Amino acid sequence: MTTAPWPDHGGDAAALLKRFRLPADHSFEDVSANLNPLGPPPWVADWLVECISGLSRYPEPSYRAARRAIAEHEGVAPEQVLLTNGGADAIFLAAALHAGQRGLIVTPTFGEYARACAAHRLVVTEHALEAPRFGLQTAALDEPVTQADVIFLCRPNNPTGTLVNAVEIERLLSCMPTTATLAVDEAFIDLALDAEPLTPLLARYPQLILLRSMTKFYTLPGLRLGYVLASAEHVAALACHQPPWSVNHLAAELVAPLLADTAFAQRTRQWLAREQPRLGQALTHAGLDVVPSQSCFYLVRPGPALCQRGLSSALLLERLLHHGMLARHTYSFAALDGDWLRLAVRDGSANDRLLKVLHDCVR
Numbered sequence: 374m375t376t377a378p379w380p381d382h383g384g385d386a387a388a389l390l391k392r393f394r395l396p397a398d399h400s401f402e403d404v405s406a407n408l409n410p411l412g413p414p415p416w417v418a419d420w421l422v423e424c425i426s427g428l429s430r431y432p433e434p435s436y437r438a439a440r441r442a443i444a445e446h447e448g449v450a451p452e453q454v455l456l457t458n459g460g461a462d463a464i465f466l467a468a469a470l471h472a473g474q475r476g477l478i479v480t481p482t483f484g485e486y487a488r489a490c491a492a493h494r495l496v497v498t499e500h501a502l503e504a505p506r507f508g509l510q511t512a513a514l515d516e517p518v519t520q521a522d523v524i525f526l527c528r529p530n531n532p533t534g535t536l537v538n539a540v541e542i543e544r545l546l547s548c549m550p551t552t553a554t555l556a557v558d559e560a561f562i563d564l565a566l567d568a569e570p571l572t573p574l575l576a577r578y579p580q581l582i583l584l585r586s587m588t589k590f591y592t593l594p595g596l597r598l599g600y601v602l603a604s605a606e607h608v609a610a611l612a613c614h615q616p617p618w619s620v621n622h623l624a625a626e627l628v629a630p631l632l633a634d635t636a637f638a639q640r641t642r643q644w645l646a647r648e649q650p651r652l653g654q655a656l657t658h659a660g661l662d663v664v665p666s667q668s669c670f671y672l673v674r675p676g677p678a679l680c681q682r683g684l685s686s687a688l689l690l691e692r693l694l695h696h697g698m699l700a701r702h703t704y705s706f707a708a709l710d711g712d713w714l715r716l717a718v719r720d721g722s723a724n725d726r727l728l729k730v731l732h733d734c735v736r
């Protein structure tokens with residue numbers, strides 16, 4: 374058994390290969406990254422080449438055209454949109470707005486809320502959701518929300534895939550002081566089947582800000598692109614914390630054509646409607662505990678029968694990697710402590726390969 378530390382980032386394949394004493398050139402498929410397997414849309418590469426000449430100029434500083442395209446797509450006013458350098462930038466801006474104040478993070482969740490709060494010296498309280506279903510009982514938050522200046526909630530949540538419905542969100546908002554912020558990170562909302570939109574709540578609750586990413590749905594994490602939807606006042610306050618020209622020319626120019634590609638969006642929804650439930654059922658059938666997910670990934674762990682035969686999540690991760698599948702460990706998620714693994718939903722044949730390997734690993 375090796376004592377090398379678990380890498381902080383779950384997708385750090387080199388560190389995991391080293392930990393399990395596998396050669397650096399060991400071949401594997403990545404089932405840890407929760408990105409749309411259909412993207413990026415095929416026209417994007419040529420389109421970027423065509424736009425390259427624009428790199429010799431500064432981008433238009435308020436990103437008017439991109440914000441207008443997002444506003445039309447979301448049914449809000451352009452003043453309610455802030456373009457950001459990925460969803461991660463939006464998270465750090467929300468924390469900056471409440472620097473030195475009190476933060477509340479609903480865990481287990483994406484680690485960047487804690488990092489953003491630490492960077493801006495917030496005093497953080499965590500509200501831990503209970504395994505194995507990780508559902509949020511908002512009544513349990515009635516008291517904590519009155520004592521926080523900013524609350525980070527992920528919808529659907531990474532890594533559990535669970536989704537808080539609009540009624541529950543409204544319930545939280547109605548308990549919050551008007552000076553506080555509810556930052557709902559919806560990086561995966563386009564990859565959530567049947568999610569009710571929260572945008573209609575923006576008009577009634579100035580506390581609400583929605584953090585969005587365009588890197589998951591369009592499979593462009595290297596490009597960096599996201600946005601915030603909020604009241605015009607909130608957007609103006611967040612913009613004060615953003616360095617000028619935060620979003621590069623190529624990313625900003627790509628916003629309108631990406632949103633206009635309805636055929637890609639439809640293909641994605643069809644894939645998700647087919648593969649997401651199919652994979653979930655097959656994982657359960659293989660003997661895993663599977664958290665009911667509403668997005669393109671599943672949080673799983675060996676179920677009771679497999680545990681009895683000595684199979685832990687760490688051992689399953691190791692076996693999967695030996696068999697050429699890199700799953701996401703959960704040592705870096707507060708409150709999970711490695712007890713679970715996250716698996717991405719991929720295209721049909723890739724999911725079949727995972728299921729075949731999984732059967733060999735749990736035998």
Ligand SMILES: Cc1ncc(COP(=O)(O)O)c(C=O)c1O
Pocket residue numbers: 458459460461462483527531558560561585586587588589594597598599
């Ligand atoms: C929940 C969540 N929010 C935000 C992000 C950041 O996404 P982006 O690539 O847009 O910065 C991630 C990335 O993994 C994420 O999981």
